[in-house]
Amino acid sequence: MTLAEKILAAHASRDRVSPGELVNVKVDLVLANDITAPIAIREFERIGVDRVFDPRKVVMVPDHFVPNKDIPSAEQAKMMREFALAQGVVYYEVGQAGIEHVLLPEQGLVVPGDVVIGADSHTCTYGALGAFATGMGSTDIASAMACGEIWMKVPPTIRFVYHGRLPRWIGGKDLILYTISRIGVDGALYAAMEFTGEAIADLSMDGRFTMANMAIEAGAKAGIFRVDDKTLDYVRARASRAYHVYEPDDDAECNTTVEYDVSRLEPQVAFPHLPSNARPISQVGTINIDQVVIGSCTNGRLEDLQVAAQIIRGRKIHPKVRCIIIPGTQQVYLDALRRGLVEEFVSAGAVVSTPTCGPCLGGYMGILAAGERCVSTTNRNFVGRMGSRDSEVYLAGPAVAAASAILGRIAGPEEVTN
Amino acid sequence: MKLTGRAHRYGANVDTDAIIPARYLNTSDPAELAQHCMEDIDSEFLNRVRPGDIIVADTNFGCGSSREHAPAAIKAAGISCVIAKSFARIFFRNSINTGLPILESEEAVDETDPGDILEVELATGEIVNVTKNKSFRAKPYPDFMLELIGAGGLIEHTRRKLGQGGDTQ
Numbered sequence: 001m002t003l004a005e006k007i008l009a010a011h012a013s014r015d016r017v018s019p020g021e022l023v024n025v026k027v028d029l030v031l032a033n034d035i036t037a038p039i040a041i042r043e044f045e046r047i048g049v050d051r052v053f054d055p056r057k058v059v060m061v062p063d064h065f066v067p068n069k070d071i072p073s074a075e076q077a078k079m080m081r082e083f084a085l086a087q088g089v090v091y092y093e094v095g096q097a098g099i100e101h102v103l104l105p106e107q108g109l110v111v112p113g114d115v116v117i118g119a120d121s122h123t124c125t126y127g128a129l130g131a132f133a134t135g136m137g138s139t140d141i142a143s144a145m146a147c148g149e150i151w152m153k154v155p156p157t158i159r160f161v162y163h164g165r166l167p168r169w170i171g172g173k174d175l176i177l178y179t180i181s182r183i184g185v186d187g188a189l190y191a192a193m194e195f196t197g198e199a200i201a202d203l204s205m206d207g208r209f210t211m212a213n214m215a216i217e218a219g220a221k222a223g224i225f226r227v228d229d230k231t232l233d234y235v236r237a238r239a240s241r242a243y244h245v246y247e248p249d250d251d252a253e254c255n256t257t258v259e260y261d262v263s264r265l266e267p268q269v270a271f272p273h274l275p276s277n278a279r280p281i282s283q284v285g286t287i288n289i290d291q292v293v294i295g296s297c298t299n300g301r302l303e304d305l306q307v308a309a310q311i312i313r314g315r316k317i318h319p320k321v322r323c324i325i326i327p328g329t330q331q332v333y334l335d336a337l338r339r340g341l342v343e344e345f346v347s348a349g350a351v352v353s354t355p356t357c358g359p360c361l362g363g364y365m366g367i368l369a370a371g372e373r374c375v376s377t378t379n380r381n382f383v384g385r386m387g388s389r390d391s392e393v394y395l396a397g398p399a400v401a402a403a404s405a406i407l408g409r410i411a412g413p414e415e416v417t418n
Numbered sequence: 419m420k421l422t423g424r425a426h427r428y429g430a431n432v433d434t435d436a437i438i439p440a441r442y443l444n445t446s447d448p449a450e451l452a453q454h455c456m457e458d459i460d461s462e463f464l465n466r467v468r469p470g471d472i473i474v475a476d477t478n479f480g481c482g483s484s485r486e487h488a489p490a491a492i493k494a495a496g497i498s499c500v501i502a503k504s505f506a507r508i509f510f511r512n513s514i515n516t517g518l519p520i521l522e523s524e525e526a527v528d529e530t531d532p533g534d535i536l537e538v539e540l541a542t543g544e545i546v547n548v549t550k551n552k553s554f555r556a557k558p559y560p561d562f563m564l565e566l567i568g569a570g571g572l573i574e575h576t577r578r579k580l581g582q583g584g585d586t587q
């Protein structure tokens with residue numbers, strides 16, 4: 001069995017499962033946010049049980065429209081808060097929280113071998129920890145909150161092997177944008193993407209979270225990494241719960257294996273309006289920009305801010321660019337503050353915001369007007385994603401985003417640092 | 419149950435931000451959501467749509483976010499059914515769970531033009547293009563899914579499970 005199959009079999013109390021089978025799996029963690037929890041709570045109340053199956057295994061995080069941007073979003077956050085407190089589930093208030101998919105791993109709430117479901121499509125982020133994590137809708141979450149299990153179809157596994165050493169400035173975002181550009185936005189539809197190879201062994205945990213995060217952008221049910229020493233160091237420093245390391249069988253059958261040599265990979269930029277429209281930076285041409293966003297559940301971790309700081313440090317943001325930097329959690333914010341990054345960003349002329357999803361989904365804190373262009377380290381560049389339907393979002397990693405903020409056009413990091 | 423309506427035709431990868439832009443997710447009221455359904459990719463949709471109409475699209479319909487606001491907005495806009503070559507998986511689950519009928523058929527999609535009148539028989543998966551006088555059969559649902567639909571959606575199914583089985587832990 002593959003890694004994904006092993007985890008699902010264990011949670012379905014089965015010796016074996018194979019792709020296509022429908023199984024009932026026990027869940028270790030159930031997640032919802034300020035947008036999806038209100039519907040989940042209403043559906044939960046229709047089921048007719050009084051309590052969630054286990055309050056330690058239900059997490060609610062306000063992050064999309066908080067600190068509340070308007071009255072309706074305040075009502076939604078309030079509904080979630082009241083339910084969370086009444087049920088005693090794990091809840092993080094504004095000021096102790098951040099973007100759910102940065103927060104949960106950081107707080108040690110997800111460990112290797114878990115099955116996690118969340119009412120948010122980027123729940124797949126936790127696959128970086130060797131967990132099986134997938135996004136679902138609010139009604140699925142309501143049902144799982146009541147009974148602690150959920151039906152799933154066992155996905156086929158597609159294995160991606162990345163050979164070679166990563167060149168300077170190349171990170172998880174470049175690897176995943178490149179991959180999606182090769183296979184398309186439905187290239188892994190319903191499948192589990194397993195990421196492996198020397199380049200992955202070299203990649204930091206932050207880089208792995210970025211890759212797993214965007215598995216959904218290829219249509220996948222999950223993105224998953226094998227557990228290694230980096231994973232264990234990360235988990236032991238944070239989690240108190242027991243974990244289980246599953247290893248794929250040597251003869252595990254994958255649906256497909258795809259291999260890439262990434263030793264000469266260039267920074268990638270995904271053009272509007274699909275994450276699969278990626279090009280290497282050398283083929284971007286001259287594209288002037290109005291805004292840069294560095295943050296989100298994709299690239300809002302400390303390493304992302306450190307990469308950006310290496311480029312922004314001692315320079316000035318281009319006078320025609322609004323550069324908005326959003327640490328993913330309060331902890332990332334504090335770490336950035338202590339290391340002096342926040343001061344460097346502010347001195348350079350960037351905005352540093354409290355943690356929020358904000359502009360990533362066109363919520364607030366940096367909405368685009370018609371005709372405006374933004375380079376963003378987020379994960380989606382659909383029509384209207386960050387504002388006007390006539391605006392454009394270019395997806396990239398923090399190095400390209402920071403370099404573009406300095407030069408006022410889409411640029412690679414070497415154009416600034418050389 | 420037989421559904422009849424005019425086809426609204428879309429291409430591949432219609433995403434959840436196109437179905438209902440995230441800027442409107444500060445509410446979950448279907449009627450409010452419906453007022454913005456499809457507005458970023460088809461500003462005429464709301465003027466054109468009539469109760470019972472059918473959305474017909476190419477591959478990967480509903481890709482992107484897990485928001486259940488997407489099938490809710492489509493339903494509340496009056497759409498009776500979505501036919502596509504394939505669906506994104508979270509959208510598929512959400513539609514089954516919340517009772518928006520969805521059908522997969524490559525042929526029916528290829529042979530449908532905007533405005534064609536379609537008839538759909540959900541129980542059998544038969545799709546008739548009345549305008550072109552052609553009929554097609556959608557991919558059947560797995561048995562478990564039929565059970566879910568038969569129970570009236572996931573919440574009903576869960577109620578029964580918890581009611582009958584008591585403590586499932």
Ligand code: SF4
Nearest residue numbers: 122296297357360361
């Ligand atoms: S940062 Fe963006 S993609 Fe991530 S959870 Fe928030 S809205 Fe979704």
